[in-house]
Amino acid sequence: MDRFAIRGGVPLCGEVAASGSKNSSLALIAASLLTDQPFELSNVPRVRDVDTFVRILETLGLAAQWKTGDRLALAGGMPASHEAPYDLVRTMRASFMVLGPLVARCGRARVSLPGGCAIGARPVDQHLRGLEALGAKVRLSGGYVEAQAERLRGTRFEFDMRTVNGTQNVLMAACLAEGTTLLENAAVEPEVGELIDVLTGMGARISGRDTDRLEIQGVPELSSVDHRVAGDRIEAGTLLIGAAITGGDATVTGVRPADLDAVLSKLRETGLEVTATDDSIRVRRSGPVTGTHVATAPFPGFPTDMQAQMMALLCTAQGGSMLSETIFENRFMHVSELRRLGADITVDGRTAFIQGVSELTGAPVMATDLRASASLVLAGLAARGETHINRVYHIDRGYERLEEKLQALGGRIRREKV
Numbered sequence: 326m327d328r329f330a331i332r333g334g335v336p337l338c339g340e341v342a343a344s345g346s347k348n349s350s351l352a353l354i355a356a357s358l359l360t361d362q363p364f365e366l367s368n369v370p371r372v373r374d375v376d377t378f379v380r381i382l383e384t385l386g387l388a389a390q391w392k393t394g395d396r397l398a399l400a401g402g403m404p405a406s407h408e409a410p411y412d413l414v415r416t417m418r419a420s421f422m423v424l425g426p427l428v429a430r431c432g433r434a435r436v437s438l439p440g441g442c443a444i445g446a447r448p449v450d451q452h453l454r455g456l457e458a459l460g461a462k463v464r465l466s467g468g469y470v471e472a473q474a475e476r477l478r479g480t481r482f483e484f485d486m487r488t489v490n491g492t493q494n495v496l497m498a499a500c501l502a503e504g505t506t507l508l509e510n511a512a513v514e515p516e517v518g519e520l521i522d523v524l525t526g527m528g529a530r531i532s533g534r535d536t537d538r539l540e541i542q543g544v545p546e547l548s549s550v551d552h553r554v555a556g557d558r559i560e561a562g563t564l565l566i567g568a569a570i571t572g573g574d575a576t577v578t579g580v581r582p583a584d585l586d587a588v589l590s591k592l593r594e595t596g597l598e599v600t601a602t603d604d605s606i607r608v609r610r611s612g613p614v615t616g617t618h619v620a621t622a623p624f625p626g627f628p629t630d631m632q633a634q635m636m637a638l639l640c641t642a643q644g645g646s647m648l649s650e651t652i653f654e655n656r657f658m659h660v661s662e663l664r665r666l667g668a669d670i671t672v673d674g675r676t677a678f679i680q681g682v683s684e685l686t687g688a689p690v691m692a693t694d695l696r697a698s699a700s701l702v703l704a705g706l707a708a709r710g711e712t713h714i715n716r717v718y719h720i721d722r723g724y725e726r727l728e729e730k731l732q733a734l735g736g737r738i739r740r741e742k743v
């Protein structure tokens with residue numbers, strides 16, 4: 326098992342490129358199930374979750390091949406199997422997104438229920454209700470969701486809450502349904518917008534991009550696509566907070582600043598200098614960072630996927646901060662580990678109160694989920710002395726060569742086998 330050994334205290338400076346978005350890539354790989362034709366994606370990050378999704382496609386009988394570097398070629402074709410097994414789905418909830426495309430394409434699907442995860446219960450009721458509204462017969466049997474429909478039918482469906490993967494799952498299914506579907510209270514995250522662009526490029530008829538009301542006119546089939554995945558806004562935000570927390574000056578290229586607007590505004594509010602071009606963002610710290618209040622919210626609000634990293638920064642800010650998590654019920658697993666590094670944090674329900682300390686000190690800590698682990702890396706880079714982060718496999722699920730990018734910015738971090 327790998328761990329990171331970090332010697333903190335070096336300001337991160339320089340320029341580094343963002344990888345392609347993990348979460349966009351996962352939805353787009355699921356979309357390849359909707360067509361018989363070749364489907365190519367470039368700028369796909371080589372992270373473990375992407376590998377898992379590729380394995381799921383292979384289990385469904387579809388070929389996938391990595392071409393040069395970050396280009397993934399998916400063969401398209403009729404899935405030979407319509408079953409996504411427990412062993413794969415339990416390791417990555419996003420794989421549940423094969424459900425909608427499989428029913429739309431094959432008329433039936435059998436997909437394992439994902440179960441709970443480290444950040445909360447994360448039910449999938451909205452995915453199922455949306456598919457039922459489209460006419461699928463859904464039943465649960467032996468831990469699996471079985472869904473069937475000869476041909477899905479257009480409908481009007483309103484989500485009870487903004488769900489990113491739920492919107493993507495139902496949207497993909499609706500593209501091949503007969504007639505018009507209206508999806509209301511749809512998620513508007515950039516990853517939904519990117520999926521809409523790709524589906525539209527394949528011949529789907531969707532209006533309402535960037536709004537919570539999507540209208541989809543079903544078509545009988547979709548064609549091939551060749552798409553470059555957008556930069557990973559969460560990876561970019563993580564690296565930029567790395568510059569902020571260490572007192573550095575870093576630029577991340579290959580990312581759209583508008584996708585990170587809420588994070589950039591908060592960083593400015595804490596006293597950091599933030600500048601942006603069309604496709605790059607620079608964060609420079611020339612003085613103290615001051616405490617602030619943050620509440621996570623669906624896009625365009627502050628992303629839950631940046632909450633842990635922001636908390637790491639606020640641990641070293643001047644004064645007190647308040648950070649509320651409104652999306653997931655159990656996303657404070659990093660708090661006890663940050664405390665091991667000397668942070669002063671108390672939690673009341675879904676709100677954390679952070680009193681800034683003048684210095685964090687290195688310690689062995691344990692990664693619990695992807696973004697929690699990222700916050701520990703950031704805190705370790707700022708801490709005096711050495712920090713060891715165990716269970717780095719959580720980071721490898723969603724960050725491509727994180728330690729190499731941090732090294733390129735001057736960070737003293739190494740991967741060790743233990």
Ligand code: EPU
Nearest residue numbers: 348419447448449450451452487488489490491652653695
């Ligand atoms: N929810 C339900 N029922 C549903 C679906 C969602 O109650 O059927 C609830 C969830 O439990 C949660 C809220 O709705 O409380 C929002 O969850 P959402 O469905 O939007 O999350 P997701 O689509 O499963 C994606 C990202 C997450 C990110 C969230 C929120 C992917 C693969 N995952 O998950 O990313 O935190 O949206 O933005 O796109 C990560 O990258 O570390 C990560 C966890």
